[in-house]
Every structure is written in C-alpha cells, then in structure tokens.
Amino acid sequence: MSAHGWHADPSEILRVADGFRLSDVDPDGTPGYRGGKQHGVKDLAARVHELDELQERLWAGSRAGDRQDAVLLVLQAMDSAGKGGIVRHVVGGVDPQGVELAAFKSPTEEELAHDFLWRIERRLPAPGYIGVFDRSHYEDVLIGKVRSFAEPDEIERRYGAINDFEQRVVASGTRIVKVMLHISPEEQKERLMERLERPDKHWKYNPGDVDERMLWPRYMAAYQTALERTSTDAAPWYVVPANHKWYARLAVQELLLGVLQDIDPRWPEADFDVEAEKRRLAAS
Amino acid sequence: MSAHGWHADPSEILRVADGFRLSDVDPDGTPGYRGGKQHGVKDLAARVHELDELQERLWAGSRAGDRQDAVLLVLQAMDSAGKGGIVRHVVGGVDPQGVELAAFKSPTEEELAHDFLWRIERRLPAPGYIGVFDRSHYEDVLIGKVRSFAEPDEIERRYGAINDFEQRVVASGTRIVKVMLHISPEEQKERLMERLERPDKHWKYNPGDVDERMLWPRYMAAYQTALERTSTDAAPWYVVPANHKWYARLAVQELLLGVLQDIDPRWPEADFDVEAEKRRLAAS
Numbered sequence: 001m002s003a004h005g006w007h008a009d010p011s012e013i014l015r016v017a018d019g020f021r022l023s024d025v026d027p028d029g030t031p032g033y034r035g036g037k038q039h040g041v042k043d044l045a046a047r048v049h050e051l052d053e054l055q056e057r058l059w060a061g062s063r064a065g066d067r068q069d070a071v072l073l074v075l076q077a078m079d080s081a082g083k084g085g086i087v088r089h090v091v092g093g094v095d096p097q098g099v100e101l102a103a104f105k106s107p108t109e110e111e112l113a114h115d116f117l118w119r120i121e122r123r124l125p126a127p128g129y130i131g132v133f134d135r136s137h138y139e140d141v142l143i144g145k146v147r148s149f150a151e152p153d154e155i156e157r158r159y160g161a162i163n164d165f166e167q168r169v170v171a172s173g174t175r176i177v178k179v180m181l182h183i184s185p186e187e188q189k190e191r192l193m194e195r196l197e198r199p200d201k202h203w204k205y206n207p208g209d210v211d212e213r214m215l216w217p218r219y220m221a222a223y224q225t226a227l228e229r230t231s232t233d234a235a236p237w238y239v240v241p242a243n244h245k246w247y248a249r250l251a252v253q254e255l256l257l258g259v260l261q262d263i264d265p266r267w268p269e270a271d272f273d274v275e276a277e278k279r280r281l282a283a284s
Numbered sequence: 285m286s287a288h289g290w291h292a293d294p295s296e297i298l299r300v301a302d303g304f305r306l307s308d309v310d311p312d313g314t315p316g317y318r319g320g321k322q323h324g325v326k327d328l329a330a331r332v333h334e335l336d337e338l339q340e341r342l343w344a345g346s347r348a349g350d351r352q353d354a355v356l357l358v359l360q361a362m363d364s365a366g367k368g369g370i371v372r373h374v375v376g377g378v379d380p381q382g383v384e385l386a387a388f389k390s391p392t393e394e395e396l397a398h399d400f401l402w403r404i405e406r407r408l409p410a411p412g413y414i415g416v417f418d419r420s421h422y423e424d425v426l427i428g429k430v431r432s433f434a435e436p437d438e439i440e441r442r443y444g445a446i447n448d449f450e451q452r453v454v455a456s457g458t459r460i461v462k463v464m465l466h467i468s469p470e471e472q473k474e475r476l477m478e479r480l481e482r483p484d485k486h487w488k489y490n491p492g493d494v495d496e497r498m499l500w501p502r503y504m505a506a507y508q509t510a511l512e513r514t515s516t517d518a519a520p521w522y523v524v525p526a527n528h529k530w531y532a533r534l535a536v537q538e539l540l541l542g543v544l545q546d547i548d549p550r551w552p553e554a555d556f557d558v559e560a561e562k563r564r565l566a567a568s
C-alpha cells in the first residue's frame with residue numbers, strides 16, 4: 001500500500017475476481033482513496049517522477065542486463081471515458097523514449113484477413129518499454145459481439161484464445177494490466193454535449209458515438225462477459241470508476257507503479273572495466 | 285520573433301546558409317537568447333503547453349479537416365550531446381498520442397538489403413503528428429563516411445538522394461527541421477566521465493563511444509560536408525550550440541514552435557449538423 005492518499009490497494013479492490021458484477025460498480029466512486037480532487041491531483045503530480053524513473057530502470061535493465069521485462073497497459077472504455085487523458089496525464093509523465101503506444105481502430109482489410117490477434121501481437125511492447133493499448137483485442141468481443149461482426153461461435157472461441165495469448169505474453173516477461181474505465185451513461189451524455197458546445201472540440205465528436213450510446217446495456221453485458229471470462233491470474237482486469245477523471249488517472253498510475261515496483265528493476269552492473277575506461281577516456 | 289527571452293529568431297541565426305563553417309560555431313554559446321540558465325529553464329516550461337496545443341490543432345486538422353501537415357524533427361549529434369534530453373524535455377511536453385519517435389540504430393540485415401532511405405521512409409510521421417528521428421539517414425553520410433561503410437562514389441550519390449527525398453517529403457505536407465546538437469570534445473569528455481562515475485549511468489556508457497570520440501576531427505569534417513550539401517530551402521539544417529543543455533532545449537523548442545506557428549493549424553469546422561446532434565444526444 002502506498003504512503004499517499006490510498007488506504008487500500010487498487011490492485012486488490014478494483015480487481016475483477018470471482019462473482020464480480022459490473023452493475024455493482026459505482027462509476028461515481030473513488031474507492032480506496034481518502035482524499036478529494038485537490039489532493040488527488042497533487043498526488044498524481046507527486047508520483048510522475050517515480051513512474052518515470054522505474055521505467056528508466058526497466059529500460060536500462062533490458063539494455064545492459066539480462067532482463068526481458070516489459071509492461072503492457074490495456075485500456076478499454078465507452079467513448080469519452082477518458083482513455084486519452086490517461087495517456088496524456090499518466091503515461092505522458094514517462095520519457096517518450098520508453099513508451100510504445102498503439103491505438104487500435106476499426107481493422108483494415110489486411111488486418112481482417114488475419115486472425116484477430118495478428119495485429120495485436122505486432123504491437124506488443126519490446127523489453128524495457130511500457131506499452132499502451134488504446135483499445136485492443138477486446139474490441140473483438142465487445143463491439144464485435146454487440147454489432148455481430150462475428151458468429152457467436154467465433155466470439156465464444158475468442159475468450160479462450162485471448163487467455164492463451166495473454167498467458168504466453170506474460171510468460172515472455174511482459175506484465176499485463178487491463179483497465180476498463182467505467183463511466184455512467186449520464187456522465188457520457190455530459191461529456192459528449194460539451195464536445196458539441198465547444199467549437200474547439202467538434203473534431204472529437206462523431207455522430208456514430210450516439211449510435212453506440214443507444215446500445216449501452218448491450219455493451220455493459222458484453223463487458224460483463226469479457227471481464228468474467230478473461231480476468232486471469234496472469235492478466236487480471238481492473239474496473240476503474242471514471243466519472244471523476246482525477247480518480248481514474250490516480251488509480252491507473254497506482255496500478256502501473258505497483259507492477260513496476262513488483263518487477264523492482266535495478267540499474268545493471270557495467271559489463272566493462274570501469275576503471276580501465278576512465279583511464280582510456282581521460283587519455284582521449 | 286518570440287515575446288520571451290529571444291532577441292533574434294533561432295530559425296535565422298542558427299540556420300546553415302551559404303558559407304557556413306561548423307568550426308566557427310561556439311558550442312558554448314547561447315546566440316539570440318538574452319537570459320541565462322534560470323531564465324531559460326523557466327521559458328522552456330512556459331511554452332510546453334503552447335507546443336502541446338499547436339500539435340493538438342495539427343492533429344485535429346488532419347482528422348476532421350483536409351490538411352495533411354506533419355512536422356519531422358531530425359536530431360543528429362555526437363554521443364552525449366543531448367538528443368535524449370531534447371526528446372524528454374521538449375517533445376515530452378506534447379501529448380504522447382501526437383508524437384511518433386523513431387530511433388535509428390545500426391541497420392539490420394534486412395535494412396542493409398535495401399537502399400539506405402528505405403527504413404527512413406517507413407518511419408515518416410503521418411499527418412497530424414510530430415515525428416522525431418533520433419539519428420537518421422544522415423548516419424549514412426556521417427559514420428558511413430568516417431568508417432568507410434560505403435564507397436566514396438556511393439557516399440557522394442547520397443547527398444543528392446537525400447535532397448530529392450526530403451523535397452518529396454516536404455511536398456507531401458511534412459515540414460522538416462534538421463538539428464545538429466553541437467558540443468565540444470571537452471564537454472563530451474566530462475559527460476562520458478560522469479557516466480563512468482555514476483553506477484546508475486553505467487548502462488548508458490559504451491566503450492565504443494571512446495573509439496568514435498578519437499575520430500572527432502573526421503566526424504566534424506563529415507558533418508561540415510553533410511551540412512553544406514543538404515541544407516536546402518525545403519529542409520534547412522540548424523546547428524544548435526549544445527554545451528548548455530538548457531539553451532539547446534530552448535532553441536529546439538523555439539524552432540518547433542516557429543514551424544507550427546507558420547502552419548497555423550486551425551480547429552476544423554464540424555462536418556455534421558451541430559444543433560441536430562445536440563437534439564439527438566439530448567434524447568438519447
């Protein structure tokens with residue numbers, strides 16, 4: 001548990017475990033955190049450097065050492081839930097040289113010609129990196145299910161395929177943190193309305209967002225199934241209440257910090273003779 | 285010219301023009317800027333948000349509008365000159381979703397099987413992005429020349445090939461800002477020594493760096509030729525004195541701001557009926 005405003009560990013209280021019901025999660029909540037917005041914003045800023053340094057150690061270990069660790073953050077959410085804000089305000093504090101970001105849009109023809117995990121595999125983070133998936137293979141059991149882009153048998157097959165895939169990724173040294181940012185439909189309405197009211201936000205608005213919004217209950221049912229079928233020990237899901245942006249950012253930061261602290265990456269030993277190099281450099 | 289500490293425009297005074305001599309540039313200088321380190325660090329921080337917003341506008345225009353603009357920052361330098369610091373402290377202030385970073389290492393076998401520009405072309409930034417090349421196709425006329433990785437005829441061919449290539453890139457809508465960070469050999473010695481003295485920096489040290497360092501005059505000659513042969517109106521070179529890290533960062537930030545201000549990206553008009561969407565959203 002952190003020394004900051006957390007009184008419970010988000011990796012425990014936000015984790016999708018047996019018996020989890022998405023409908024029990026209050027998108028307005030701030031579970032585990034004792035402060036309000038002002039405190040939360042301060043805590044976020046205070047730990048940006050810590051995340052940055054842990055990533056730098058991870059990177060150093062993957063260059064000079066023999067470690068193959070990487071971290072993959074998977075972000076899923078309904079439109080306007082704040083994925084972009086997580087990338088900007090949490091991941092944005094890490095050296096860009098240590099981040100690999102992949103935004104998955106509607107699949108291209110080439111991508112559709114392959115299995116749904118093909119395009120995902122190609123974007124996995126290399127050792128030393130924090131990878132971020134803005135949407136992911138989960139779209140193929142979420143919109144894919146709601147919009148019937150695939151037969152029910154195929155959707156069914158995918159849960160197991162995802163678990164096998166993720167287990168293999170984890171075995172190769174990549175920790176996976178899967179986050180669903182959970183907002184209420186009322187909050188979404190306000191956020192979309194703001195995009196319509198501000199001319200500098202019009203470009204973010206897509207009339208198709210309202211079409212998806214109309215299918216809210218079906219999306220929640222698809223999330224429930226996906227969460228329940230694919231939250232594993234190797235790659236657990238966390239559902240993060242996201243009506244309060246400051247809370248969601250803080251919680252995701254804490255989840256990432258927890259995983260990196262657990263890896264505990266160390267500065268690698270020099271693989272050259274330090275004193276000899278000092279002499280050689282001094283003479284140069 | 286900026287309202288900040290600049291009394292001359294870096295895009296004019298740092299630009300490689302006819303008669304340029306690299307040996308005339310003082311790596312210790314801070315040309316065009318009237319303040320010292322304290323002022324410079326403050327100015328850098330003050331304008332991070334401006335760069336971020338200009339990039340967001342660039343991105344918005346490339347999504348909803350009909351603009352195809354992108355910006356490409358090419359960074360070249362001797363080891364330890366501060367390329368990483370530029371990425372972290374200048375580019376790091378921009379939303380990671382708007383940055384495409386490519387670090388070019390020694391070419392792989394696959395890359396060597398193609399023309400030297402093949403791997404470069406694949407990493408050009410898409411519309412809306414700021415692309416950053418940490419090293420670039422210029423390695424092929426720098427280390428490539430110094431270490432004789434190619435015949436003199438081939439090196440000679442490359443200057444023209446680079447100019448043709450860059451002209452085509454610029455014509456497609458990408459502004460190119462090419463920066464050589466210029467440090468003195470004495471400054472490099474200090475920086476490399478620091479890496480040897482700090483165990484948390486050992487991983488950054490590579491004995492090969494000293495081998496390259498021994499060839500300093502030959503590298504400077506190769507830079508001189510590359511700068512004079514490839515600083516064009518379409519894609520000018522800027523030589524940025526870099527013994528003072530704060531100055532180099534500030535100068536590169538100013539160069540990027542200048543290019544983006546010149547593009548002057550605007551928030552695009554909505555391509556849907558805003559009032560109708562408000563009604564549809566309200567009813568949902």
